Amino acid sequence: MERKDLLGLKDLSREEIEFILHTAVPMKDIIKRDIKKVPTLRGKAMVTVFYENSTRTRTSFEIAGKYLSADTVNLAVSTSSVQKGESLKDTIKTMEVMGFDLVVIRHSMSGTPHYVARNTSMAVINAGDGTNEHPTQALLDLFTIKQYKGTLEGLKVAIVGDILHSRVARSNIYGLSKFGCEIRVVGPSTLIPPGLDRLGVKSYYSMDQALKGVDVINVLRIQRERQQSGLFPSLDEYANLYMLRPEHLTRAKDDVLVLHPGPMNRGIEISSEIADFGPAVINEQVTNGVAVRMALLFLMMGGSRDEITN
Structure with a gap:
């Protein structure tokens, strides 16, 4: 991988995404070993x-x-010098001079990983920044889709829920669009941002219309904290209109695949029938997430290609 950092899928090429997904295949084999x-x-x-x-x-x-x-070391931010007033730049510099090769960062402010990347020689992976992107979640979603569908090319994919605040949705839109997918979003009008048509995305407010003939349904987590801001009347109302139920699947293709980034709010975003007994592959996504992240660490910290192909 030629890049020092992984900050989002918006700027990754199709070829780079394919290379990451290809590298994740032997990584998944490692996970299955004793x-x-x-x-x-x-x-x-x-x-x-x-x-x-x-x-x-x-x-x-x-x-x-x-x-x-x-x-591997986890910096516990709640008990670190950050709580004593240390700036982000100083925190990152401290990590750098300790000798770390790579930092994985999640932050509530969009653009923070990009700022960090400009101010450190360490490789930087964005683990989610505000409402901007969550690239590794989208990569594991793409990996999972390809595993079950055999291809990413030209699929019809519906993303359901809080599109407005979802960094998962944005990264998936950027990634899927590079493979010529037809991307649909569906949810309350207050949770669908304007301008998605410029990205070639079709917006819907009816589950029945949005799910007609789709290959993949990606159900997003409703961020309960948003419910307090009046963007939809109540969780019960949301569930009544937008919870994925077995009857919705009759609108989709027979071999439809259901994804969810987790953690699930059962009975609000997705019914237990689908999560536990339907076409959902949520646990497989978790396994694939480890494989994809192994691939990224391998590529960004100087692993040899020969080591995973022999």
Whole structure:
């Protein structure tokens, strides 16, 4: 990978995305072994710095590093010098002079990873910045779609829910559009941002219309904190109109694939029938997330291509 940093999918080429996904295939094989550790990144060090809460993404990055034998450290922001008033720039510089090769950062302010990347020699991976992008989630979504569909080319994909605040939606739109997919979004009008048509995205307010003939349904997490701001009347009203139910699947293709970035709000975004017994592959997404993040760490911390192909 030629880039020092992974900040978003907006600026990645189709070829770069394909290369990352291709590299993740042998990484997934490592996860399935009895002995999951390989010496590929021995002597390398990475740090995760999460200014927002995270379980899946942070743990996924940490175990991905450990499987590749990199030294991994999590900076607990709530108990760090950040709480004593240390600036972000000084925090990152401290990590750099400690000898870390790569930093994984999540921040509530859009653009923060880009600022960090300009101010450090460490490689930087964006683990989610504000409402901008969440590139590794989109990459694992693409990896999962390709695993089940065999291709990413020209699929019809519906993204359901809070598009306005979703960095997952943005990264998926940027990624899927590079493969000629027909991208649809559906949700309350207050949660669909204007201007999506300029990205070739079709907006819907009816689940039945949006899901007609789709190959993939990507259900977003409703951020409960947004519910307080009056963007939709109530969670019950949202569930009544936009929760994915078994009857909705009759509108989609017979082999429709259902994704969710987690954690799920059951009974609000997705019914338990679909999550547990339907075409949802949510647990597989978690496994694929580790494989994709292993691929990125491998590519960005100097692993040799020969090490994973032999």
